[in-house]
Amino acid sequence: MPSKNKAPGPVRRSPGQWSTLPECRRVLAVVHTHVYWSRLREIVSLFRADLRIQVVFTVAPHAFNGGLRELLRGLGGTVLPWSEAVRTDFDLVLAAGSQGIEQIRGPLVRLPHGAGAIKLSRPVEGPQRSVGGYGRPYLTWAGRVVPAAIALAHRSELQLLASGCPEALPVAEVIGDSCHDRIAASLHLREVYRRALGLRTGESFVLVSSTWGLGSSFNRLDALLPRLAAELPPDRFRTALLVHPNVWANHSRWQLDAWLSGRHGIHLLPPETDWRQLLIAADYVIGDHGSVTLYATMTQAPILLARFPFQDVNPDSAAVQLARTAPALSAAHTLTDQLAYAQDRYRPEDYAAIARGISSEPGCFNRKARGLLYRVLGLGEPAYEPATELLDVPELLGGRRP
Known part of the structure; x- marks a missing residue:
C-alpha cells in the first residue's frame, strides 16, 4: 500500500477511444491575473487553426485571480483545476507570473506581462531590490532555473537578467512586445x-x-x-x-x-x-x-x-x-x-x-514568439506569416451617441 504522505504522481492521459485528434500537443496557459491573461491571450492566438495543438487553461494561486475562472469558462475553453494541472504532463506551458510555476510539469515559456521592466520588487531585508520578474525569486526554485525559455521585449532586459539571475541568461530570448x-x-x-x-x-x-x-x-x-x-x-x-x-x-x-x-x-x-x-x-x-x-x-x-x-x-x-x-x-x-x-x-x-x-524588435513579436513556441514544442511552424492584427473598434463610451 503506498504511503499516505507520498506526493501524487503525474496524471498521464491516454487518448483512448474517445479522442478524435489523439496526437495533439497539449499546451497549458497558466493564468495568474487579468493582466497576465491579456498577455497570454495574445500569444495563444498564434496557435489558431493548428490542428496539431490543443490549448487548455488553469488559474494559478494569486491574490488577484478573482473572477478568472468565470472569464475563462466564458470563452468556452477547458479550465483545469489547479490541483489537476500540477499533476498533468504538458508539451508546453505558458505563464506571465511566477507563483506556483515550479509545480507545473512541462517546458515553461515565461512571458513578460507589462511594458518596459518598470517596477522594482517589494522591499525586503537588505538594500538590494531586483526589477520585478528578473530576479532569482521569480525564476528559480531549489537552485535551478524553472523556465525552459524566458521571453524578453527589449535587448536591454538581458542586462537585468545578468544582474538579477545570470544563470537564466542561456534560456533568454528577445522577441519584442505584442501590445x-x-x-x-x-x-x-x-x-x-x-x-x-x-x-x-x-x-x-x-x-x-x-x-x-x-x-x-x-x-x-x-x-x-x-x-x-x-x-x-x-x-x-x-x-x-x-x-x-x-x-x-x-x-x-x-x-x-x-x-x-x-x-x-x-x-x-x-x-x-x-x-x-x-x-x-x-x-x-x-x-x-x-x-x-x-x-x-x-x-x-x-x-x-x-x-x-x-x-x-x-x-x-x-x-x-x-x-x-x-x-x-x-x-x-x-x-x-x-x-x-x-x-x-x-x-x-x-x-x-x-x-x-x-521593444527592440518592433513589428516582430508574432514571428519571433511563434518561432520560439514551436521550437519548444518540437514542431515546424505553420506555412504562413503571422500577421499583426489591428485592434478592434471600441464600444460607445458611456452610452453617448455621436
Missing part, C-alpha cells in the same frame, strides 16, 4: 476609434490611467477626481478613468462601482476594457508609473504625470526617462492650463525616443 506592435499597427485608425467612442468634433478626450499599489494615482484619486470634474468644462472635454485590474480584483467590482461609477461626470472603464484603442483616441493622458502611461508615448497625446514613485521604479527604465520628460501635475494651477502647457511643450521626437525602450 507595442498592435498599437503601432493601429495608430492610423485614430479617427475611426474616436467616432466609435462617440467623441465629437472639437471635443478633447482625456484618459486618466492608474496602476495599482501605494504609489499609484488611484491611491490619491480622491484628490484628482474632483479636479477633473470641476476644472474641465464638459462641453469641451470628455474624461474616462482606467483603473488597473488588480485594484478591481482586490476591492471587487461592486466596490469600485460604488466608489466611482457615475460620479464626477467621469466614465469608469470596466476592468475587461481593451485600453489600447482608447489610448490611440486620447488627446491627453494623465497617468503614473504604470505600463499604460508608457505605451502612451507611442501616440501623439501629451502626458501629465499625476504620481511617480521614483523609489519603486527601475532607475534605468524607459518609465524613468518619461518621468524626466513629461510635466508633473500641479496643485497650484488649473487642469486646463496644465493640459495646454503639456500640449505646448510636447515634442514628438522626445516621446518617440522613450517609446523605443518598450
Whole structure:
C-alpha cells in the first residue's frame, strides 16, 4: 500500500477511444491575473487553426485571480483545476507570473506581462531590490532555473537578467512586445476609434490611467477626481478613468462601482476594457508609473504625470526617462492650463525616443514568439506569416451617441 504522505504522481492521459485528434500537443496557459491573461491571450492566438495543438487553461494561486475562472469558462475553453494541472504532463506551458510555476510539469515559456521592466520588487531585508520578474525569486526554485525559455521585449532586459539571475541568461530570448506592435499597427485608425467612442468634433478626450499599489494615482484619486470634474468644462472635454485590474480584483467590482461609477461626470472603464484603442483616441493622458502611461508615448497625446514613485521604479527604465520628460501635475494651477502647457511643450521626437525602450524588435513579436513556441514544442511552424492584427473598434463610451 503506498504511503499516505507520498506526493501524487503525474496524471498521464491516454487518448483512448474517445479522442478524435489523439496526437495533439497539449499546451497549458497558466493564468495568474487579468493582466497576465491579456498577455497570454495574445500569444495563444498564434496557435489558431493548428490542428496539431490543443490549448487548455488553469488559474494559478494569486491574490488577484478573482473572477478568472468565470472569464475563462466564458470563452468556452477547458479550465483545469489547479490541483489537476500540477499533476498533468504538458508539451508546453505558458505563464506571465511566477507563483506556483515550479509545480507545473512541462517546458515553461515565461512571458513578460507589462511594458518596459518598470517596477522594482517589494522591499525586503537588505538594500538590494531586483526589477520585478528578473530576479532569482521569480525564476528559480531549489537552485535551478524553472523556465525552459524566458521571453524578453527589449535587448536591454538581458542586462537585468545578468544582474538579477545570470544563470537564466542561456534560456533568454528577445522577441519584442505584442501590445507595442498592435498599437503601432493601429495608430492610423485614430479617427475611426474616436467616432466609435462617440467623441465629437472639437471635443478633447482625456484618459486618466492608474496602476495599482501605494504609489499609484488611484491611491490619491480622491484628490484628482474632483479636479477633473470641476476644472474641465464638459462641453469641451470628455474624461474616462482606467483603473488597473488588480485594484478591481482586490476591492471587487461592486466596490469600485460604488466608489466611482457615475460620479464626477467621469466614465469608469470596466476592468475587461481593451485600453489600447482608447489610448490611440486620447488627446491627453494623465497617468503614473504604470505600463499604460508608457505605451502612451507611442501616440501623439501629451502626458501629465499625476504620481511617480521614483523609489519603486527601475532607475534605468524607459518609465524613468518619461518621468524626466513629461510635466508633473500641479496643485497650484488649473487642469486646463496644465493640459495646454503639456500640449505646448510636447515634442514628438522626445516621446518617440522613450517609446523605443518598450521593444527592440518592433513589428516582430508574432514571428519571433511563434518561432520560439514551436521550437519548444518540437514542431515546424505553420506555412504562413503571422500577421499583426489591428485592434478592434471600441464600444460607445458611456452610452453617448455621436
